[in-house]
Amino acid sequence: xxxxxxxxxxxxxxxxxxxxxxxxxxxxxxxxxxxxxxxxxxxxxxxxxxxxxxxxxxxxxxxxxxxxxxxxxxxxxxxxxxxxxxxxxxxxxxxxxxxxxxxxxxxxxxxxxxx
Numbered sequence: 001x002x003x004x005x006x007x008x009x010x011x012x013x014x015x016x017x018x019x020x021x022x023x024x025x026x027x028x029x030x031x032x033x034x035x036x037x038x039x040x041x042x043x044x045x046x047x048x049x050x051x052x053x054x055x056x057x058x059x060x061x062x063x064x065x066x067x068x069x070x071x072x073x074x075x076x077x078x079x080x081x082x083x084x085x086x087x088x089x090x091x092x093x094x095x096x097x098x099x100x101x102x103x104x105x106x107x108x109x110x111x112x113x114x115x
Contacts, residue, residue, distance in 0.1 A: 044091045048084075051098040052077070058105050073105050 055077060059070055080101070084094045 041091060044095055048091065048095050048098055051095070051102055052081070055098070055102055055105055058102075073101060076101055 055073070059073065080089070080094060080097050083089045084091070089097070
């Protein structure tokens with residue numbers, strides 16, 4: 001009977017060790033998801049900076065474009081960046097609106113070149 005009791009105690013100790021190990025592994029996995037979210041935010045911010053640079057370059061090179069269109073895009077860009085800096089809009093929404101602004105500017109430039 002003693003060897004069975006030793007095996008039962010050893011099995012209980014092994015189960016406790018495995019449960020503790022599993023808990024530690026789960027907490028480590030949770031920490032990396034936080035890092036992943038930070039990296040995603042960094043990429044979104046870098047993408048927004050790039051889009052603003054492209055919009056500004058297109059505005060500078062838009063010699064054939066109507067000045068009213070360029071002025072309205074400048075005002076919209078100023079409004080968007082101000083709202084983002086104040087925290088009125090989130091980074092994802094800011095990127096989407098920059099995409100829209102960029103596509104509008106690109107369409108207006110291609111229309112002006114076609115005429």
